[in-house]
Amino acid sequence: xxxxxxxxxxxxxYGCVFALMAVGLVLxxxxxxxxxxxxxxxxxxxxxxxYVCVNAGWPSWAGFLAAVVVAAPLLGLAMDRFLYRFIRSxxxxxxxxSALGMLIAIPSAxxxxxxxxxxxxxxxxxxxxxxxxxxxxxxxxxxTELSTVIVTLAVVLLASLMSHFTQIGLRMRAMAESxxxxxxxxxxxxxxxxxxxxxxxxxxxLAGVLLAPLFAELQALNFTDLLVAxxxxxxxxxxTSLPLAFWGGIGLGVVQELLxxxxxxxxxxxxxxxxxxxxxxxxxxxxxLPGLRxxxxxxxxxxxxxxxxxxxxxAIGGHGLEELLRGGGWAVLAxxxxxxxxxxxxxxxxxxxxxxxxxxxxxSIVLLTGMSGQISxxxxxxxxxGAFTCAQLVSxxxxxxxxxxxxxxxxxxxxxxxxxMPALRLGGLALALATLAFGLLADNVGFQFPWSGNGDSxxxxxxxxxxxLNFTSGKAFFVLAFVLLIACAAVVLAIRQGTTGRELAAMRxxxxxxxxxxxxxxxxxxxxxxxxxALAGVGGAxxxxxxGTVSPNDFNSFLSLVFMVVVVTTGVYTVQxxxxxxxxxxxxxxxxxxxxxxxxxxxPILFGLGAVTYALHPEGVVEWQKRRVVEIVVGxxxxxxxxx
Amino acid sequence: xxxxxxxxxxxxYGGIVALDDVSVAIDxxxxxxxVGPNGAGKTTLFDCLNGVRHLDAGEIxxxxxxxxRLAVYERARLGIGRTFQRxxxxxxxxxxxxxxxxxxxxxxxxxxxxxLIGRGRARAPVARVEDLLVELGLxxxxxxxxxxxxxxxxxxxxxxxxxxxxxxLLLLDEPSSGLDTREAVxxxxxxxxxxxxxQTAMLLVEHDLxxxxxxxxxxxxxxxGKMIASGRVDEVLADPVVRRAYLGEVT
Ligand SMILES: Nc1ncnc2c1ncn2[C@@H]1O[C@H](COP(=O)(O)OP(=O)(O)OP(=O)(O)O)[C@@H](O)[C@H]1O
Ligand SMILES: [Mg+2]
Numbered sequence: 045x046x047x048x049x050x051x052x053x054x055x056x057x058y059g060c061v062f063a064l065m066a067v068g069l070v071l072x073x074x075x076x077x078x079x080x081x082x083x084x085x086x087x088x089x090x091x092x093x094x095y096v097c098v099n100a101g102w103p104s105w106a107g108f109l110a111a112v113v114v115a116a117p118l119l120g121l122a123m124d125r126f127l128y129r130f131i132r133s134x135x136x137x138x139x140x141x142s143a144l145g146m147l148i149a150i151p152s153a154x155x156x157x158x159x160x161x162x163x164x165x166x167x168x169x170x171x172x173x174x175x176x177x178x179x180x181x182x183x184x185x186x187x188t189e190l191s192t193v194i195v196t197l198a199v200v201l202l203a204s205l206m207s208h209f210t211q212i213g214l215r216m217r218a219m220a221e222s223x224x225x226x227x228x229x230x231x232x233x234x235x236x237x238x239x240x241x242x243x244x245x246x247x248x249x250l251a252g253v254l255l256a257p258l259f260a261e262l263q264a265l266n267f268t269d270l271l272v273a274x275x276x277x278x279x280x281x282x283x284t285s286l287p288l289a290f291w292g293g294i295g296l297g298v299v300q301e302l303l304x305x306x307x308x309x310x311x312x313x314x315x316x317x318x319x320x321x322x323x324x325x326x327x328x329x330x331x332x333l334p335g336l337r338x339x340x341x342x343x344x345x346x347x348x349x350x351x352x353x354x355x356x357x358x359a360i361g362g363h364g365l366e367e368l369l370r371g372g373g374w375a376v377l378a379x380x381x382x383x384x385x386x387x388x389x390x391x392x393x394x395x396x397x398x399x400x401x402x403x404x405x406x407x408s409i410v411l412l413t414g415m416s417g418q419i420s421x422x423x424x425x426x427x428x429x430g431a432f433t434c435a436q437l438v439s440x441x442x443x444x445x446x447x448x449x450x451x452x453x454x455x456x457x458x459x460x461x462x463x464x465m466p467a468l469r470l471g472g473l474a475l476a477l478a479t480l481a482f483g484l485l486a487d488n489v490g491f492q493f494p495w496s497g498n499g500d501s502x503x504x505x506x507x508x509x510x511x512x513l514n515f516t517s518g519k520a521f522f523v524l525a526f527v528l529l530i531a532c533a534a535v536v537l538a539i540r541q542g543t544t545g546r547e548l549a550a551m552r553x554x555x556x557x558x559x560x561x562x563x564x565x566x567x568x569x570x571x572x573x574x575x576x577x578a579l580a581g582v583g584g585a586x587x588x589x590x591x592g593t594v595s596p597n598d599f600n601s602f603l604s605l606v607f608m609v610v611v612v613t614t615g616v617y618t619v620q621x622x623x624x625x626x627x628x629x630x631x632x633x634x635x636x637x638x639x640x641x642x643x644x645x646x647x648p649i650l651f652g653l654g655a656v657t658y659a660l661h662p663e664g665v666v667e668w669q670k671r672r673v674v675e676i677v678v679g680x681x682x683x684x685x686x687x688x
Numbered sequence: 689x690x691x692x693x694x695x696x697x698x699x700x701y702g703g704i705v706a707l708d709d710v711s712v713a714i715d716x717x718x719x720x721x722x723v724g725p726n727g728a729g730k731t732t733l734f735d736c737l738n739g740v741r742h743l744d745a746g747e748i749x750x751x752x753x754x755x756x757r758l759a760v761y762e763r764a765r766l767g768i769g770r771t772f773q774r775x776x777x778x779x780x781x782x783x784x785x786x787x788x789x790x791x792x793x794x795x796x797x798x799x800x801x802x803x804l805i806g807r808g809r810a811r812a813p814v815a816r817v818e819d820l821l822v823e824l825g826l827x828x829x830x831x832x833x834x835x836x837x838x839x840x841x842x843x844x845x846x847x848x849x850x851x852x853x854x855x856x857l858l859l860l861d862e863p864s865s866g867l868d869t870r871e872a873v874x875x876x877x878x879x880x881x882x883x884x885x886x887q888t889a890m891l892l893v894e895h896d897l898x899x900x901x902x903x904x905x906x907x908x909x910x911x912x913g914k915m916i917a918s919g920r921v922d923e924v925l926a927d928p929v930v931r932r933a934y935l936g937e938v939t
Contacts, residue, residue, distance in 0.1 A: 535804060538803050538804050538805075539800070539804070542800075542803025542804075543792045543793075543799075543802070543803060544800055544803045545803065546785070546788065546789045546792060547789065547792075549778060549780065549781060550778045550781075552778075552779070553776075553777060553778030553779045553780065554776040554777065556740065556772065556776050557772065557777070557778065557846075558778075559739075559740075559759075559761050559764070560738060560740075560760060560764055560769070560770045560772075560776075560850075561764055561769075561789065561790040561794070561849060561850070562764035562790075562793045562796070562853065563761055563793050564761045565761070566759075571800055575800075
């Protein structure tokens with residue numbers, strides 16, 4: 045018993061933080077219908093501001109006021125007023141991508157403002173971290189832990205008193221239980237909604253400030269993990285019940301530490317499984333709780349059907365223009381190819397070859413999300429599986445790298461079939477979260493073994509060789525990547541134009557109707573997940589061979605989110621979209637490399653904000669601009685006098 | 689033997705009993721109505737017949753074969769077609785493409801490898817699809833994006849999408865809702881013509897009783913999940929039980 049307690053008690057502070065976040069998530073999801081994935085970033089924002097204030101010599105109460113009482117609600121309100129408010133009844137993909145954009149942009153924006161240096165030993169909110177207050181079951185309780193628990197209890201007590209005895213509190217509670225009823229009762233639900241956003245953002249800020257000192261360094265990534273833990277806790281309450289979400293959070297924190305205590309220490313299991321527990325719990329909950337599934341599948345609050353992508357640039361100008369645009373595309377490709385082989389400097393050829401590998405990975409997102417309407421947030425994990433499979437096979441069995449790349453794709457496809465299983469039962473948001481959790485599991489556990497990604501040291505993949513043909517030179521490898529990309533693009537195009545592609549488009553439009561005309565959705569989903577995973581795997585293996593050495597960090601779960609945002613921003617409905625995304629991704633990165641290092645943060649900010657444009661331009665910015673140009677040209681041809 | 693026969697069908701959603709021991713039987717080529725007030729369970733009965741929802745109790749036979757364990761797509765391939773109360777169209781596709789997908793799925797030769805070697809592409813226009821577009825009066829708008837069409841056209845596209853598959857039984861869920869009077873009359877005429885040409889059996893959910901009377905031979909009446917009457921439309925409507933339930937008349 046003493047041992048049990050001594051393992052369980054250190055889990056309480058984590059549990060408290062999870063619980064605060066879970067409650068905040070449920071509050072906003074229930075009342076606004078937006079699943080606020082940027083919530084982790086909000087927590088990070090407050091933690092960072094608190095750190096900066098305290099480091100500048102402010103007393104911690106002043107830092108608390110600035111970070112949690114002022115900044116957190118302001119940030120939350122800004123997001124609600126300028127973004128979420130407008131997309132409440134938008135399709136799941138729009139809501140999700142907008143929130144993802146925020147999740148990616150906010151930390152970078154903060155680092156651009158406050159600098160991106162290492163931030164060690166985050167300060168404790170209240171009691172000093174190194175003084176021990178008392179012992180429980182042999183655990184020394186330090187100031188950080190004690191203050192986390194006390195502050196959480198105080199805030200929860202205050203909030204529940206408020207929700208029972210003040211008018212705004214009562215209304216908030218009513219709204220969290222049934223937003224429609226509140227509207228019917230004639231209460232100004234806008235105002236109550238704002239109050240809820242303020243409260244929820246305050247909770248995020250508080251959780252952020254409380255969580256920070258539990259880690260040695262203040263890192264944005266820790267807050268993404270925190271977010272998933274909070275989602276798992278919220279899922280325990282079916283995303284509706286505040287008390288269940290709260291206790292779910294506490295329980296998760298405690299069980300996590302218990303696992304750490306009882307599992308053999310030092311093994312990958314204990315170091316990997318402990319942090320991975322929330323993701324595993326989330327996957328299991330999503331699959332197991334029928335209520336949750338139905339809720340997310342059928343009545344995503346105020347859901348609508350997918351926005352019809354506006355006509356593609358080619359479709360507007362009539363047939364001749366379509367040919368012209370297609371011809372133009374080929375011409376650009378040819379010029380690009382020849383340039384890379386002739387005058388482009390070596391480091392840029394390398395960058396562009398990276399772009400080709402990314403384009404292959406991005407094709408998988410076009411196939412899955414653009415063509416089939418399935419939201420997968422673990423494509424980087426599939427790329428990693430491809431790369432690590434290739435590396436291990438090549439180094440252990442001495443097979444050709446070409447075979448290794450193909451095998452990487454094949455193994456990724458098999459895993460893709462496994463990941464497709466939840467997709468058979470889940471849709472929309474639930475599928476997105478399940479795949480996100482899978483990505484985190486792969487990243488934190490799967491890739492850490494010596495036989496897979498080999499942790500931080502990574503694995504080596506040589507450049508391929510074919511008889512006397514050697515692909516070690518940059519230009520030769522470029523040609524190889526180019527050919528591989530064309531082949532992969534051809535596969536996606538063939539699927540799109542064939543029966544499968546039509547069925548996929550039907551499934552994206554309406555699963556119900558697609559099934560009612562005899563489409564076997566299960567088979568279709570498994571197929572498309574497998575093919576997409578194979579594409580990502582091939583792209584990942586190619587990328588690995590280009591780099592020479594790859595580690596799990598090259599395919600971490602956060603990258604999956606970035607990939608999704610990048611592709612959706614540039615154009616998720618077309619094969620060209622994937623290639624444009626791959627190129628834009630590396631070129632922008634390379635260009636920012638010439639600027640001072642602080643400016644590197646512009647990269648996620650640009651794509652994060654770009655993601656927000658998806659709500660307005662689901663066809664992607666590139667397609668949107670092309671269309672504008674075409675419209676101007678066509679308008680000018682028809683009415684030359686009208687322009688200029 | 690009836691074409692489709694459901695016996696003792698029950699379906700609950702949590703505490704709500706949506707269907708309670710309901711039995712239906714429809715013969716080949718027969719057009720039958722299904723009327724009842726809002727929330728009576730009509731759509732739920734459709735969902736149970738075509739497999740979107742599983743039964744809590746009861747069984748369903750189609751051409752003498754138990755189908756209540758089959759998936760939606762398997763029942764569709766056996767010959768159960770359906771339209772939806774809230775339009776379920778494929779965003780971004782034209783009416784012609786809607787029918788083409790249905791036609792290709794019906795042919796069931798869509799294999800991934802065929803697509804990969806380029807054998808799965810749309811070739812020449814398919815005669816069946818073109819004929820159907822003309823028959824339903826959709827030929828003028830066949831290539832317009834579905835989003836730009838009227839509700840009435842949307843209903844016709846759903847009907848066409850189901851008809852391409854030569855269903856033996858057609859489940860129509862409130863086809864006239866959202867249509868104006870002229871469109872509704874037009875739709876009824878199309879339905880009559882469809883029946884005259886291909887003897888498809890139909891189960892028609894409809895609030896517009898004129899519409900029902902024009903299309904069907906007999907009708908079922910559902911109220912609070914219970915089948916309270918069945919028979920010829922005028923007889924059923926004269927039944928005091930039905931009048932009380934359906935028209936809310938107090939006698
Ligand atoms: N997904 C669901 N979850 C819970 N209850 C449901 C669900 N779908 C329907 N119901 C309930 O089941 C009952 C029957 O609904 P159904 O949609 O079958 O009625 P209906 O006869 O089609 O009504 P209408 O004429 O309005 O279309 C109603 O009380 C409805 O509220
Ligand atoms: Mg209905």
